[in-house]
Amino acid sequence: MSQAKAVRWGVIGLGWFGEVHADNLAEMPDIELAALCTRRPDRLNEVADRLNVSKRYTDYQELLVDPDIDVVSITTHIYDHREIAIDALRSGKHVLLEKPMAPTLADCEQILEAVAQSDGLFMVGHICRFDPRVTLAKQAIEEGRIGNIISMHARRNLSKSIGETVLDDISALMGDGIHDADLMLWFSQANVSTVYAQEVHPGKNKFPDAGWSIARLDSGAVAVVESVWHLPESTPFTIDARMEIIGTEGALYINCGEAGLAIHDAQGVKLPDTMYWPRPLGNYFGVLKEELRYFANCVRKGEPPQRITPAESAAAVAWMEAATESARTGAVITF
Missing domain, CATH: 3.40.50.720 (NAD(P)-binding Rossmann-like Domain)
Incomplete structure (x- = not known):
């Protein structure tokens, strides 16, 4: 056009x-x-x-x-x-x-x-994939600044008050863990070989409130995804999202939970979203x-689009689907 x-x-x-x-x-x-x-x-x-x-x-x-x-x-x-x-x-x-x-x-x-x-x-x-903190990390990896990736761990946790609004629609692992599964596959340019996972279901909604998944990638790296939608309602985080990537020559630490702004008022301390869809001055x-x-x-x-391809999106779903099956059965899922 x-x-x-x-x-x-x-x-x-x-x-x-x-x-x-x-x-x-x-x-x-x-x-x-x-x-x-x-x-x-x-x-x-x-x-x-x-x-x-x-x-x-x-x-x-x-x-x-x-x-x-x-x-x-x-x-x-x-x-x-x-x-x-x-x-x-x-x-x-x-x-x-x-x-x-x-x-x-x-x-x-x-x-x-x-x-x-x-x-x-x-x-x-x-x-x-459009977060500048993430894209700068991807750039550093591609430049070889941390060598070959050997270990990744991410957490993406929310308050249970938010979780309760969506846990009848989707689990924490599929809903939010998929973000980090996708980023880990993007960073490593590897494929999943095996998946093991455990989920916890303390709430009353349809899907589990919390899950951890560990994957062995065909590059040899280990990747751990943590997604817990059961933080206390008093948590200051809009979302506590962090990732650690360790390579043979260095490490990266991405912190998307610290918003750069902490508001202290009569209700306590809150860290509002300042990056994803904030609305300063009404826009x-x-x-x-x-x-x-x-x-x-x-x-x-x-x-x-090249930033994220359809096949890459499907690969992230495959990992989280396998994690759900592993948590249900207790088995290690082999791809």
Whole structure:
């Protein structure tokens, strides 16, 4: 498409993060938030009225046949990802699918087939790959500054008050551990050989609140993913996210939990998000905007995204799916 033309974008799914997508897109130059879709008419009108979006759909199939839409964000429940993504690709739309790609590797493989047969571009929203702290770490690894990676450990922990809002939809390992699984595979450029995991389920929601997974990579490195959505409600962290990467010649330490801002008030101490989708002075800023901008530029240029490929997204799902199976059975899963 012409690089001078605004990319016309629709959002399918208006839960909390779908609304964040829509809000960011509405503020971005050279992007037109052209359509919104959710099955709930009241919610649809609430968000569309606020953002002044005229095209409103309660059936995503009607949005997909709208010739005025170039790109769709799919921000629905993970168990809807496969069907909607495949339909969107078959319709010829460019697709930004929120992570995880799908609940199972088998689902991912069906999406990969649709990607191969579609003229539309496709990317899964692994937002951490757009975090400058992460990309600088990747650059240091590629420059050989820590030698060959031998060990990685990550934690990505949330308060139980946040966990309780999503643990009926997805487990902590699949929901957040997948971020670090993806980054570890990206950093190491290796594949998983074996996986062992344990999950803990102290809460009352459908899925486990906490999980640890250890993987042996075919490079020989060991990789440990920790995801616990059961920190006390008084925790100052919006998210306690850190990673240690040790190599034969050095080490890297990424700290995405310290926000650079601590607010002390009558409610205690809080470390707000200052990087991913903060809204200083009423306008969004941050890593999500960078991810959206990157995909929009790929669409304008007609170039498949290289920052994260569909196969890499599927590999992260495969690891977390194996971790879930290992935690259920107690067995080491071999790839």
